[in-house]
Amino acid sequence: MEFEVVDKMLEVLREMTVRVNQKIETDEKVREVARAKDRTVLLKIIDTGSYIIEIKDGKVLEPREGTMDNATIVVKTDRSTFEKLLNKKLNPLMAYAMKKIKVIGPMDDIMILKDFF
Helix, strand or coil: CCCCCCCCHHHHHHHHHHHHHHHHHHCHHHHHHHHHCCEEEEEEECCCEEEEEEEECCEECCCEECCCCCCCEEEEECHHHHHHHHCCCCCHHHHHHCCCEEEECCHHHHHHHHHHC
């Protein structure tokens, strides 16, 4: 399924949440990572808006629009890059190397993101 981010970011994030929660249920390694500790991801899409995604009690909660000062991880990018990442047309490490995405937070928490996708 191709993701198109235009004007429906929350819908896209909800679809991702369903997929990640299914992966948590079926993959023991991912389940252990999700249960290890609660985390909050602030996703800042420069030309779209900011969104909060929480991992709490071993589940990804319903994403919501908004911002916060104390997120565990902050991800900054633009809509085009985010769409390419979602559709696997751009490798996250390549996006980071090209400075198309910026990730701020503790390295161990940043590294767990790969387990979810």
